Amino acid sequence: xxxxxxxxxxxxxxxxxxxxxxxxxxxxxxxxxxxxxxxxxxxxxxxxxxxxxxxxxxxxxxxxxxxxxxxxxxxxxxxxxxxxxxxxxxxxxxxxxxxxxxxxxxxxxxxxxxxxxxxxxxxxxxxxxxxxxxxxxxxxxxxxxxxxxxxxxxxxxxxxxxxxxxxxxxxxxxxxxxxxxxxxxxxxxxxxxxxxxxxxxxxxxxxxxxxxxxxxxxxxxxxxxxxxxxxxxxxxxxxxxxxxxxxxxxxxxxxxxxxxxxxxxxxxxxxxxxxxxxxxxxxxxxxxxxxxxxxxxxxxxxxxxxxxxxxxxxxxxxxxxxxxxxxxxxxxxxxxxxxxxxxxxxxxxxxxxxxxxxxxxxxxxxxxxxxxxxxxxxxxxxxxxxxxxxxxxxxxxxxxxxxxxxxxxxxxx
Amino acid sequence: xxxxxxxxxxxxxxxxxxxxxxxxxxxxxxxxxxxxxxxxxxxxxxxxxxxxxxxxxxxxxxxxxxxxxxxxxxxxxxxxxxxxxxxxxxxxxxxxxxxxxxxxxxxxxxxxxxxxxxxxxxxxxxxxxxxxxxxxxxxxxxxxxxxxxxxxxxxxxxxxxxxxxxxxxxxxxxxxxxxxxxxxxxxxxxxxxxxxxxxxxxxxxxxxxxxxxxxxxxxxxxxxxxxxxxxxxxxxxxxxxxxxxxxxxxxxxxxxxxxxxxxxxxxxxxxxxxxxxxxxxxxxxxxxxxxxxxxxxxxxxxxxxxxxxxxxxxxxxx
Numbered sequence: 023x024x025x026x027x028x029x030x031x032x033x034x035x036x037x038x039x040x041x042x043x044x045x046x047x048x049x050x051x052x053x054x055x056x057x058x059x060x061x062x063x064x065x066x067x068x069x070x071x072x073x074x075x076x077x078x079x080x081x082x083x084x085x086x087x088x089x090x091x092x093x094x095x096x097x098x099x100x101x102x103x104x105x106x107x108x109x110x111x112x113x114x115x116x117x118x119x120x121x122x123x124x125x126x127x128x129x130x131x132x133x134x135x136x137x138x139x140x141x142x143x144x145x146x147x148x149x150x151x152x153x154x155x156x157x158x159x160x161x162x163x164x165x166x167x168x169x170x171x172x173x174x175x176x177x178x179x180x181x182x183x184x185x186x187x188x189x190x191x192x193x194x195x196x197x198x199x200x201x202x203x204x205x206x207x208x209x210x211x212x213x214x215x216x217x218x219x220x221x222x223x224x225x226x227x228x229x230x231x232x233x234x235x236x237x238x239x240x241x242x243x244x245x246x247x248x249x250x251x252x253x254x255x256x257x258x259x260x261x262x263x264x265x266x267x268x269x270x271x272x273x274x275x276x277x278x279x280x281x282x283x284x285x286x287x288x289x290x291x292x293x294x295x296x297x298x299x300x301x302x303x304x305x306x307x308x309x310x311x312x313x314x315x316x317x318x319x320x321x322x323x324x325x326x327x328x329x330x331x332x333x334x335x336x337x338x339x340x341x342x343x344x345x346x347x348x349x350x351x352x353x354x355x356x357x358x359x360x361x362x363x364x365x366x367x368x369x370x371x372x373x374x375x376x377x378x379x380x381x382x383x384x385x386x387x388x389x390x391x392x393x394x395x396x397x398x399x400x401x402x403x404x405x406x407x408x409x410x411x412x413x414x415x416x417x418x419x420x421x422x423x424x425x426x427x428x429x430x431x432x433x434x435x
Numbered sequence: 436x437x438x439x440x441x442x443x444x445x446x447x448x449x450x451x452x453x454x455x456x457x458x459x460x461x462x463x464x465x466x467x468x469x470x471x472x473x474x475x476x477x478x479x480x481x482x483x484x485x486x487x488x489x490x491x492x493x494x495x496x497x498x499x500x501x502x503x504x505x506x507x508x509x510x511x512x513x514x515x516x517x518x519x520x521x522x523x524x525x526x527x528x529x530x531x532x533x534x535x536x537x538x539x540x541x542x543x544x545x546x547x548x549x550x551x552x553x554x555x556x557x558x559x560x561x562x563x564x565x566x567x568x569x570x571x572x573x574x575x576x577x578x579x580x581x582x583x584x585x586x587x588x589x590x591x592x593x594x595x596x597x598x599x600x601x602x603x604x605x606x607x608x609x610x611x612x613x614x615x616x617x618x619x620x621x622x623x624x625x626x627x628x629x630x631x632x633x634x635x636x637x638x639x640x641x642x643x644x645x646x647x648x649x650x651x652x653x654x655x656x657x658x659x660x661x662x663x664x665x666x667x668x669x670x671x672x673x674x675x676x677x678x679x680x681x682x683x684x685x686x687x688x689x690x691x692x693x694x695x696x697x698x699x700x701x702x703x704x705x706x707x708x709x710x711x712x713x714x715x716x717x718x719x720x721x722x723x724x725x726x727x728x729x730x731x732x733x734x735x736x737x738x739x740x741x742x743x744x745x746x747x748x749x750x751x752x753x
Contacts, residue, residue, distance in 0.1 A: 135638035152647035
């Protein structure tokens with residue numbers, strides 16, 4: 023599992039809740055509104071009653087495992103698929119039924135889809151030529167667009183003579199030349215190697231804030247989504263599970279699925295007590311900062327704690343006081359691994375249950391496998407979820423990990 | 436991927452370094468092509484050279500087939516005399532019109548098969564194109580004789596629905612030959628064209644539409660240029676054998692639908708005049724080469740305005 027390095031600080035309780043976006047009557051240029059959009063392919067529902075409001079000039083990511091409906095959603099915005107029901111508005115205009123070539127959006131395709139029989143400049147000029155732009159203006163704007171992605175000197179080459187990263191930039195320049203209200207990006211960094219991908223992430227974000235164009239970015243890579251997006255829509259089985267900024271999604275996951283999908287979580291099962299912020303687990307009571315709306319007294323629940331919120335300290339082998347205190351579990355170290363700037367401890371706490379703890383290296387205790395330890399954490403970093411939801415979420419996430427998105431390494435030219 | 440390839444390659448190259456191949460085993464790489472060259476020389480270059488050589492000779496008497504002791508262009512003059520020249524005209528007409536009809540049928544069909552037909556049924560549809568090929572060429576052509584005969588299926592059907600008042604007189608005409616060659620050669624055009632269209636990937640066409648091109652513009656600017664090699668192959672695969680075909684003309688053409696291939700075969704087999712037959716064969720080959728060259732030139736000139744409007748060279752200024 024990829025672990026996001028972002029925001030390792032302790033979770034702040036529901037403070038950063040973003041305000042709900044009220045759909046305004048006047049939707050400015052660059053806004054995208056989906057209302058009750060459903061897409062069925064035969065009997066299968068790819069997108070299930072999605073409602074989404076994208077603000078103009080926003081960098082929004084659709085994040086989810088393969089088959090969650092994110093690419094179908096993007097293709098409906100581009101016009102390659104029509105929704106089975108629901109409405110889609112771009113810049114306030116209803117686009118359902120409007121063919122792709124008449125929409126003021128452009129797409130950067132997964133494998134770039136550059137035209138192999140045209141030079142780089144001709145590829146970039148394609149959009150302007152379709153509009154019947156005069157040749158002198160085409161020349162000027164193609165130059166400008168290639169400068170934007172620093173590819174001016176490659177103008178007269180063929181796309182096949184370029185590397186993956188260079189093709190990526192050309193695809194970007196080609197999609198931006200018509201100055202679309204919204205740019206759609208379909209896993210555009212998927213085919214690049216790791217280092218290049220990280221460079222392109224920064225460049226993409228810079229480009230977006232410079233141009234002020236709405237970017238809708240589809241990815242299955244949470245690191246990519248967290249590092250670039252203003253807001254992220256976490257998708258699962260054709261629905262939006264949560265739409266929020268990276269901080270809120272990381273600290274205040276709306277569901278057990280979001281909690282487990284983004285970063286890592288320790289899930290501890292138990293039963294709710296009469297105090298609705300406290301859950302009784304086989305390992306002792308666990309207190310959360312706030313109760314969960316659906317959890318009443320005596321209901322099966324699971325508590326989620328992030329590994330970086332769990333502190334470990336050496337303890338005497340039989341510390342009987344541990345079992346009675348809140349948010350404190352005794353166990354023994356069964357694994358220690360270096361993660362560069364952090365040390366990761368895997369602690370067995372009995373009942374086939376383990377806890378993962380991640381501690382910044384300078385402060386990390388010197389522990390070895392077999393040491394008895396005490397794991398403690400703050401009530402503020404605990405989230406409670408209904409047991410059934412949490413179990414289902416963990417199964418779904420495990421499935422997404424064993425069936426990762428299809429490889430996108432092939433570039434068809 | 437590359438790392439795996441490198442790891443695999445590493446021990447292999449190491450072995451090669453410790454035990455090099457003996458020098459006498461190393462052949463230049465063109466050795467791979469020697470069997471093909473030998474075959475082509477023995478069964479293509481040499482026979483064609485012989486035919487060209489015979490074409491400058493004459494038929495020495497009733498029982499001789501060819502003689503080359505006196506060389507002249509007389510056989511060419513004979514081959515192009517009005518009697519035979521009309522057959523060449525006829526052949527060219529059937530060849531060009533037949534190829535154009537195949538093209539007019541194949542482009543929409545191959546396009547539909549590659550982009551619009553349900554993917555699950557593609558195999559069956561392709562098989563339906565191929566199945567006639569499993570039957571003997573001659574048998575298939577004789578089948579058309581039954582259909583096109585004055586008392587045949589087509590004639591009867593057209594009379595019964597009132598399109599005709601008398602039996603259809605189409606067999607043993609140029610039209611019958613045309614129908615026959617289109618039927619016989621159509622799959623040779625459809626198959627390469629389908630492969631060519633199929634290789635134009637969906638994202639490529641979607642990218643074009645995304646950038647503001649409609650259906651027609653996408654077809655002209657992206658699909659057609661990318662499928663061009665397959666279309667050219669299809670045209671050549673149909674036009675060249677069609678021009679030399681003599682079975683279709685013999686079975687369906689009769690005296691009015693004569694073609695050059697049949698004429699050449701007659702000179703070699705019936706008239707025993709190898710010299711004249713050779714000259715006719717050379718004229719046929721030259722006709723094919725010239726028309727292909729003219730067609731290529733016309734196509735190149737026709738695409739000139741499109742290329743001009745598309746061309747954009749910025750020049751490397753950085």
